[in-house]
Amino acid sequence: MIVEILAIGTELLLGQIVNSNATRIGERLADAGLDHFQQTVVGDNEARIVTAIDAACSRADALILTGGLGPTKDDLTREALAEAADVELIFDSEQADRLRERWTSSGRVMPESNLQQAERPLGSELIANPKGTAPGIRMQIADTWVFALPGVPAEMIPMLEDSVIPFLGGDDDSAVVSRLLRTWGESESAIGERLGDLYDTSTNPTIAFLASGGEIKIRITAKATSRDKAAALIAPFEATIRERLGKRIFGADDDTVEVVVLRMLEERDWTLGTAESATGGLVAGRITSVPGASRVFRGSVVSYSTEVKESLLDVSGDLIAEHGVVSEPVAVAMAEGARERLGADVVVSVTGSAGPEPQERPVGTVVVAVVTPDGSRVRTLNLPGDRERVRTFASTAALQLLRMSLQGVDWGSR
């Protein structure tokens, strides 16, 4: 089973957005053991979409399209599919009812133009879209199964998971299984060197390295005649990597650092708070992204101005005058103040200079403190990059140092 991806949208050609849909779909196809050799992008031009569909159908057994299913006139995927298959577009009155119902239930009147989302090529079936109004379309063009999904990733991904991947069913005779190990605290090249011999000598499983948001992920991928057999190839390989990397590995697969931290706190029956300056609420935002965070998380004081550090976190003006706001004593005082004010057992605090203009200390200087019932720790970091990168890496560092404190792991040389 060979699968291709065709992304539709002039905004992709103009470089206004990145084609992250192709990335997500490619990742998922690999996980499912489906072969995938080519991706194409074309703009909102019906003739070029039709040509691209024809070309892809001549090469592939299945084609996944993204984009062009919206309610406006530059959404041309429905028309292009009908033309490529040489069939009529028909009006699906059941879908029209579902669209009206969806609008009515949110107390609004549906504009008539939305009814184009009730059209589909004759002989096609609609794919349910639980997250939005645009249904997907499944149909055959010549011998190729074609799936059209919306361009909005939050809508596309569940439809891919629920309706496309299960339909394609993967290759019955082979399964590709991947295991993701998440690390923090060492560079990609240092991790690469520790595992270099495995990279060079192993063809099944293979390993790959992926850096994002300050973390290095290691992907182990094995192919075998069943998922169980592929998993059995991975197990000893994973054990070797874990032996070499130790506590640098903090989680596997979907265990983000937020999930890991909340789980450890809940096991101890400890509550959590944050006190944030440079990260401005990002750490709290990441923690509360996890469903059920309310069982552990009390809240945060984002003390962006110095006055709020004093009034809501009880950091003394003398301490600030002596050390500056980007300092280890102030970070500890912020955490201790937040612990008291929020009534939390554990607090992580962040203060720093995110740029573009330096604040007291050079841009990238970030101080993280963690206070738990067992004591407090504080560390000054020098993070590279611009404001966005410094803030992202600082929020990751805060969560990772919190995780290491809870695990009793030395904060080490970082």
Place this chain on the structure above:
Amino acid sequence: MIVEILAIGTELLLGQIVNSNATRIGERLADAGLDHFQQTVVGDNEARIVTAIDAACSRADALILTGGLGPTKDDLTREALAEAADVELIFDSEQADRLRERWTSSGRVMPESNLQQAERPLGSELIANPKGTAPGIRMQIADTWVFALPGVPAEMIPMLEDSVIPFLGGDDDSAVVSRLLRTWGESESAIGERLGDLYDTSTNPTIAFLASGGEIKIRITAKATSRDKAAALIAPFEATIRERLGKRIFGADDDTVEVVVLRMLEERDWTLGTAESATGGLVAGRITSVPGASRVFRGSVVSYSTEVKESLLDVSGDLIAEHGVVSEPVAVAMAEGARERLGADVVVSVTGSAGPEPQERPVGTVVVAVVTPDGSRVRTLNLPGDRERVRTFASTAALQLLRMSLQGVDWGSR
């Protein structure tokens, strides 16, 4: 001049990295007024690279390849170019000297495998790479100019700027200019209906619609013999759209709602704070993403637990008992409490039920209050989608309702 992009690399197909090179090149081609209708991605497979080169050359006047120029065995772009052009690969001894020199100057001995970076198809020219070891390649295949650049963005981008765009000579002949108008408060289809006739009748400029994060963006794109002339085509078109959409448009180009809100507050010399429950710090995080936010932003109280709403925001227990935490009276009390505690002139507050489990009210129920020196407003919203989407849309709604309050715009029927 029609230009295509062909990105080479199995890691792109496996979804291990995003094809940001295509995004960057696409953006640059648009700036230069060069037409660009298609992008392709293939893996590290010589036969498929050759087929993709042939196909692109049949459609385009110029082809920009990225990737596959490294020193390892899976770097096949040189071989594929030679095969597509039906010429030999030759060894360039001057380039070999440059490679050895580069390694020697950094105090290292060059592995022999690097000498494959001194090979090039007969009849091609090398493109200097100031940032790395892999030179680019320029050659003609049939009537198409082909440029092969490295996959590493930091190496690719200067070569594109210095050697490819000037060669294609885009800037002199024509320019494409885009203008992005940002709207909030109406659906994509409703916006589409208001502008449907412009979409139907205008070919230069063109308009397109883009939905993301709860906002609808309208892109106006014009092509002319210079940037000034393209801008002059856009101006009356933009005026018409602004007349029709009025205050639904809150910004243009890089003016995100965060930027717009901070600018309006700074002009009035008003400070800002947030009080967040369901959004858990996301609103503060977005505000503080803007450089210079500290001139306006005091801080935030993220009152995730009910106790913190009482202790740090002075919301009375009786009010919570009577109305529940997801209610308009509590949202207003949170904003008023934060205004006092943070010493801010303006506060936006958010409370709600983000899911997956409903909290008091159905998932998606979100209450936003805005308190300014001029008074307070509050609104209950019903947002669709899962936890992540509800939180994102809620933070957008909070910022937009804040913006409308500052502009004195009615919160309308949304």
